[in-house]
Amino acid sequence: MTFLHQYPKAAKVAKANFIVAFIALAIGGLFGFIQALHRTDVFRGFFNSGEYYTLLTGHGVLLALIFTTFFIAGLFVWGVTRSLDREPENMTFTWSWFWLMTIGLIMTAVTILGGLVPDSSIRAAVLYTFYPPLQAHPAFYIGLALVIVASWMAGADWFWSYNKWRKNHPDERIPILTFMALFTMMMWYVCTIGVAVEVVGLLIPWSLGWVTEIEPLLPRTLFWYFGHAVVYFWLLPAYYVWYAILPKLSGGRLFSDAMTRIVFVIFLLLSTPVGYHHQYADPGISVGFKFYAMATTMLLLLPSLMTLFTVVASMEHGARQRGGKGYLKWIGKLPWDSPAFVGCALAGIMFAAGGFSGMINASMNINLLIHNTIWVPGHFHLTVGTAVALTFMAISYWLIPQLTGRKLKFKTLALIQPYAWFLGMTLMSNAMHRAGLAGVPRRTAEPQYSGFEFEPIFGTMAEMDWQIAIGGTILTISLILFLWVITASWMGGEKSDRPVDDYIPEPLSGAEHTPKILDNMKLWFALAIILVLLAYSFPLWEMISDGIFEPGALPRPS
Amino acid sequence: MLIINMPDETSHSTDANSNSTEPAKSWEQRNPEIEREITIDEYQPTGTLTLTLLYFAIVVLMWIFMYFVEFAGNAPSIID
The missing domain is CATH 1.20.5 (Single alpha-helices involved in coiled-coils or other helix-helix interfaces)
Structure with a gap:
């Protein structure tokens, strides 16, 4: 008996979400490969430099918004169902959010891909941030709005299950798998208000031609209100895996239930009022609010460092239970031949490196050194591109067998895959960081550094270009390996009642040692709202006080 | 060595069911790869x-x- 046999309805929903996620991953990953060759001038024959920005938009939207959201939905369906021991309450409602999300995704994807059709009027080369002055076809924004509304419904579905469960278990602690899912979704509700207001209130009317003028700072600010918290919407499900599943894969137990809950509470509180740290270079927002955002961002290092401790301590516990000894020798006792473990562990190492470049990004003064340079993509390919994406891929090797009732095929290829991703990302990301330090811009089809004297601070331009191109190629090979292993296992893996050991042992320090107040969702949600109001109410009022559609400037050069 | 048979957060999980004949064994005891169980006090x-x-x-x-x-x-x- 595995998840599929116990909860067949939920398994079907989770599988549907994973299928969409993996298709988005395949297309978005291919676009990334083409970009890596194009901007480094290794090969520019696939598309022209105008179409590069369509590919860039497709890469960002399909991977950062679509792959993540669908995978997270599948993961949470698995976790909430399992830990509450309940199938979804109403399958019509559950399938309706899935299909609404899929329809939204198709609308958005079609408008982006339209940019590759010559003379098409349907296009959306607006990049992942999609705020003015770049303008997309209205269907792009409407599709995104549908995805967001559907994700709200998905969250409501899990709260519904939780409320039903609570009626039968009035005195029990929220099971940790459900706790983490619900706190992630509360954070998502807080932060998506911004992007919903931006898309529905400003961008859709503007793209339909109903209004011609928007205060240019307003949509940027509303986007970044959402745009930094969304990275925690990607990251927290990776933490979900690291806290709930990785300790067991290591051969141990989660170190502390209380630490886990505290970390998720802090992320709910602090994820949203930090958006201005993406706008350090924007005029029109006072430096005081930028400073507030910087302080809050630095405070967010705390839960990530707590995660570093708890997750590494849990892994060490596993290694020592497997016979590990010494200060560092225990690391060798970890299961470095298990694809699911290796992927999560390497993702964690990459995240530690990304943590450093994140501190630079968050610092108000040093940020100007790397603002809008390729350092920033270097940073987020370590965080969302590895910590999140590699964790999701790795845990698929453990989840998909539970959802399909089939054993994993091609285990050697599955084991090579995370190592290849790590190697490819090491090459690509270190070169991106160093190029960014030298001032090389991001989001540029043809950054040209030949024909004149240009000395980067560390290395040469040619060497960095080659590292990006070779790294991108290795990442693509790794992605193909992943898709091949998953597809082959899904279609033709050996059927089994118990294709994988899916037992999750209790934490070393369990919920009985955790303060009850951590489970008080209303309290933490209210505090999160207050912190957001402190950060955003005054600046937003300033931006709209002269009329939302009567700004001092056009949203694009006139 | 102190062995605590900890309650399972997913007590209805497949594992708990398949091991219902031997409920007293902890996860560590059932797992052949684990040499010794380390409790929180020892760790x-x-x-x-x-x-x-x-x-x-x-x-x-x-x-x-x-x-x-x-x-x-x-x-x-x-x-x-």
């Missing part, structure tokens, strides 16, 4: 401390590197 995460200190040392070195990139190694880039 000293010294390896975690070592790795954390190493990470902090690397971060400090990187900050020093950034200092040279930003202030000491370059002429003012805008005026230049």
Whole structure:
């Protein structure tokens, strides 16, 4: 008996979400490969430099918004169902959010891909941030709005299950798998208000031609209100895996239930009022609010460092239970031949490196050194591109067998895959960081550094270009390996009642040692709202006080 | 060695069901790869401390590197 046999309805929903996620991953990953060759001038024959920005938009939207959201939905369906021991309450409602999300995704994807059709009027080369002055076809924004509304419904579905469960278990602690899912979704509700207001209130009317003028700072600010918290919407499900599943894969137990809950509470509180740290270079927002955002961002290092401790301590516990000894020798006792473990562990190492470049990004003064340079993509390919994406891929090797009732095929290829991703990302990301330090811009089809004297601070331009191109190629090979292993296992893996050991042992320090107040969702949600109001109410009022559609400037050069 | 048979958060999980004939055994006892069970009182995460200190040392070195990139190694880039 595995998840599929116990909860067949939920398994079907989770599988549907994973299928969409993996298709988005395949297309978005291919676009990334083409970009890596194009901007480094290794090969520019696939598309022209105008179409590069369509590919860039497709890469960002399909991977950062679509792959993540669908995978997270599948993961949470698995976790909430399992830990509450309940199938979804109403399958019509559950399938309706899935299909609404899929329809939204198709609308958005079609408008982006339209940019590759010559003379098409349907296009959306607006990049992942999609705020003015770049303008997309209205269907792009409407599709995104549908995805967001559907994700709200998905969250409501899990709260519904939780409320039903609570009626039968009035005195029990929220099971940790459900706790983490619900706190992630509360954070998502807080932060998506911004992007919903931006898309529905400003961008859709503007793209339909109903209004011609928007205060240019307003949509940027509303986007970044959402745009930094969304990275925690990607990251927290990776933490979900690291806290709930990785300790067991290591051969141990989660170190502390209380630490886990505290970390998720802090992320709910602090994820949203930090958006201005993406706008350090924007005029029109006072430096005081930028400073507030910087302080809050630095405070967010705390839960990530707590995660570093708890997750590494849990892994060490596993290694020592497997016979590990010494200060560092225990690391060798970890299961470095298990694809699911290796992927999560390497993702964690990459995240530690990304943590450093994140501190630079968050610092108000040093940020100007790397603002809008390729350092920033270097940073987020370590965080969302590895910590999140590699964790999701790795845990698929453990989840998909539970959802399909089939054993994993091609285990050697599955084991090579995370190592290849790590190697490819090491090459690509270190070169991106160093190029960014030298001032090389991001989001540029043809950054040209030949024909004149240009000395980067560390290395040469040619060497960095080659590292990006070779790294991108290795990442693509790794992605193909992943898709091949998953597809082959899904279609033709050996059927089994118990294709994988899916037992999750209790934490070393369990919920009985955790303060009850951590489970008080209303309290933490209210505090999160207050912190957001402190950060955003005054600046937003300033931006709209002269009329939302009567700004001092056009949203694009006139 | 103190062995606690901890309640399972997913007590209805497949594993609990398939092992219903031997409920007294902890996960560690059932797992052939595990040599010994370490309880929270016995466990000293010294390896975690070592790795954390190493990470902090690397971060400090990187900050020093950034200092040279930003202030000491370059002429003012805008005026230049």
